[in-house]
Amino acid sequence: MMSQTGSSPQAPAFKPPFDMSGHWDGEGIQAAFQNARHQPWTLGYRSFDVESAQAGPVAVHGALPEGLRGTLFRTGPALHDMGGQRYAHRWDGDGLLQAFRLRDEGVTHQARYLHTEKYLREKAAGKRLVSGFGTHVAGSRNLPEPMDEMNAGNINIVPCAGEMLALWEPGSAYRVDPNTLDTLGVKTWRDDLKGAAFSAHPRRMPDGTMWNFGCVAAEGLVRVFHVSASGALIDVHTLAIPHSATLHDFAVTSRHLVFLAPPLALSPERLRAGLPFGAACEWRPSLGLRVVVVDLRDWSEQRFELPASNVFHIGNAWEDDDGVIRLDCMRDDQPRAMLAGWTLMKGEYRHHGGTRMTLITIDTCKGSIDCQTREDLEGEYPVVASEEIGQRYRQVVFARRSAQRDPGVPGFDQIASFDVEEGAVDVYDYGAGWLVEEHVIASDRHVPGQRWVIGSALDLLEQQTVLSVFNAGALHAGPVMQARLPYALPLGLHGSFVADD
Template identity: 45%
Template structure:
């Protein structure tokens, strides 16, 4: 389901609409669930392994690129959305010779305006790489063989490379073929360490390095510094954040230490890797200024979990604006009864530094979703504007901010 908030001088309006995926249309017509989801196997459904595209809910991110709005999953194809009506329009218009699937939900736009993305096919041990030209009229794709490829959620680009951090997770193919959901088929595999793949943008050649075993969902940014690739990412030492997700569904959640902002360095000359935690705080959903993609950067927004949050309550309760150069942080604590979702950095113009943060949070006591706007210079004083819906939205994942001139 795509949610749209429109901010005008008259106020804030909200509109939500389900993406008309093949899964949604078939299940609406049948009046019941037909296909297993990412984390839930449906009785008598065809095995996910045989019908991965049939499980595509297009529910992770919405991205604007080359004047098209794309609702993205990560193991299936993108769906193009009308930004005004949220109507599903079909496939993007890029000239790829086959449907772009799997296509991750975290594409990156390079300085030349091109969009880079990837997609993981764990059944065939393939990592697909895509480059779509800035105008959407040229496209390039390459399939890399990666033995026991991990489920990769996010990646980074630098000036000349694509950077993949592979969590120490592998897909149990026989479990997937037997009908388990994809999440149920993931297994902790620390013997692989955290593999680092550095892929050349010019010829798709791959260098491999290794960091200590760990898990990663989101990568904040990466850049090249002399002979090194530097990567900032949200690292957890174990798979608890992945496995705990399913205990929420059973009402048995017990929080274990989550991910923390970590800086890894990989030498291009010999592949040696090292890393250090930057901030000792459970955090996720890192957001950078889009213009800083692939460059050394300063502004980072993320959501955090305060250490005293009740252990049986999932999620995050705090927004943090981090100066990665000084290590300074401004934080705003919503409260223990809130579930804070991704917030985005907003600039006054494309070339200026970020000035505001905007995002949603669930006020669980009131059972209402709240949209907040913060001035970054006074973030700790709380939102400068808030719009409270008279209802709660289903918790979401990622979104994008678009100035009204583009809609």
């Protein structure tokens, strides 16, 4: 099932569903979605219409492992509708913070909207005021300065020096109280970096330090941030990576940073014509998938090219003593998930393939690169154990889409574990009536080497969000614990597990 990248046919043209006016028919999109609500899967794309919610201790089936105590923090776009209009793209909704707390007393859940400047302004006005990634709001700019004007804080939430950071893509991180989910304000790393992009997939190393980047979309620049374990900025370095506006993730090894830049180029002409940011991007296969390897010792670069393809998420990377870097990622021949974000908001979906597990090997001494794809492993949201970031690893966990899934239903129905060295796969099938979200890996506090996989999924039949815990070494055996919330949550994106002290 492993195929070598390079012989696949050219991807179809990238065609966002807009004419060059960028007109947003929010009322029409909302009406279309309402008419499609008879489809069970649309439950995952409804708005969460209350400011906050909490539940628990909730009903639990099975037993919470003794060595697993802490909080699973998650976020994602959840307020899709406002003022009788619906956003055009799934990634535009305001971020809903969540905390699944695992305690001796049981499992509780808390949800609260992140109070960004955008959210507070629009709630007060009762309507949308600023454009989003895939929605042009009349009278607003599609690439404002500062970008925080449209910051929805809806992609990821990660720990940093005793706080949580709610992350977007082209704007600031927002500080969040981990105990209350209160919004504490914008994180400014340095006065001259106020409002600078701080991307949604930082890499926290085993020593507690953190690497991240932020794209300066209009200039083809990428800022690299290095943050200490105490949350202080150590350094910032700027790289030139043209056409990197949609760069979403990266990898860190003991000696290198690795960026995979898709051939999506931001068109100034499309922006000026009124298209939202996402629709103003052009798919340019001639650019290829550009691989930029940066040596952390002297900031020298090596650049490679793979056939045109889209990568949003990387699981992990490591390198051996001979300078050979190995990484895993989810790769597709075009940005299908990005395109589907527009049709999903109207309650429409037809599956035409998605990202697949891909292993990339880069020999920094010989200057060579190899790419192998597991065609049978379609999925997203690859994660590894936090203590293995940048280190040699074997297990990557991801949400998988089975080959039997109804093509008229979006998303994933399985959780899978892949051994990057042996190629073995372990799978738990939730079933056709589920929408499976990102799961993460947590280490047992008492038993060395014991790991747990924890994550949420939406039960469409019962209309409830369910938290599951699995033995990381035996996903196929099913969850050792499931906790059911008394409500359904919109599908989120990413999050982090923070163990109790």
